[in-house]
Amino acid sequence: AQTVTQSQPEMSVQEAETVTLSCTYDTSESDYYLFWYKQPPSRQMILVIRQEAYKQQNATENRFSVNFQKAAKSFSLKISDSQLGDAAMYFCAYTPPYGNKLVFGAGTILRVKS
Amino acid sequence: DAGITQSPRYKITETGRQVTLMCHQTWSHSYMFWYRQDLGHGLRLIYYSAAADITDKGEVPDGYVVSRSKTENFPLTLESATRSQTSVYFCASSPIDRASNTEAFFGQGTRLTVV
Numbered sequence: 001a002q003t004v005t006q007s008q009p010e011m012s013v014q015e016a017e018t019v020t021l022s023c024t025y026d027t028s029e030s031d032y033y034l035f036w037y038k039q040p041p042s043r044q045m046i047l048v049i050r051q052e053a054y055k056q057q058n059a060t061e062n063r064f065s066v067n068f069q070k071a072a073k074s075f076s077l078k079i080s081d082s083q084l085g086d087a088a089m090y091f092c093a094y095t096p097p098y099g100n101k102l103v104f105g106a107g108t109i110l111r112v113k114s
Numbered sequence: 115d116a117g118i119t120q121s122p123r124y125k126i127t128e129t130g131r132q133v134t135l136m137c138h139q140t141w142s143h144s145y146m147f148w149y150r151q152d153l154g155h156g157l158r159l160i161y162y163s164a165a166a167d168i169t170d171k172g173e174v175p176d177g178y179v180v181s182r183s184k185t186e187n188f189p190l191t192l193e194s195a196t197r198s199q200t201s202v203y204f205c206a207s208s209p210i211d212r213a214s215n216t217e218a219f220f221g222q223g224t225r226l227t228v229v
Contacts, residue, residue, distance in 0.1 A: 043202065045220035091156055100145045100208045101172070102218055104156035
């Protein structure tokens with residue numbers, strides 16, 4: 001069974017600084033998708049960034065970028081120029097090439113200090 | 115309005131009662147899912163459906179029942195609620211086409227408390 005591990009229950013970052021959230025996963029598949037979701041206090045699940053496993057290039061979305069290491073099964077999220085609005089729970093998630101089911105990590109709470 | 119909506123947003127019920135959480139999507143997505151969110155566990159899949167009249171168990175299905183008679187609706191029923199089912203429940207949908215990057219769209223969540 002696929003598993004996703006987020007080893008950092010909480011992280012803090014100073015406003016305007018950079019922070020990296022870690023995620024590792026376990027799968028025997030070669031084709032899959034990886035995601036980072038943001039959950040602010042409103043509970044809304046917001047897709048931050050996605051990565052397709054067969055693409056070697058790391059995905060980027062404005063201030064958000066990933067470091068995808070397929071051999072190491074690692075998928076970290078880097079947030080640059082952190083803003084107060086980035087404070088939230090962040091979930092790493094994996095989906096296999098069939099069924100569209102998401103497997104989530106336990107989440108990392110990100111606090112942004114002004 | 116287009117999107118995916120859950121109802122109710124909040125629910126308090128007593129142990130042993132039957133509770134149904136509703137989920138409705140307007141996109142005609144083939145896939146629909148129910149997840150529960152608990153501290154330390156992230157979101158875990160309860161049940162999912164690939165199409166109308168097709169449902170399957172996820173990671174934590176015990177104590178739950180689902181149905182999908184129409185593509186747009188996917189209700190989740192707790193047959194006899196227990197305190198361990200106190201959680202936040204999310205419904206989600208996604209298109210069947212993987213070329214669409216399989217993005218899942220989530221409802222607002224239902225906070226269920228079983229007392």
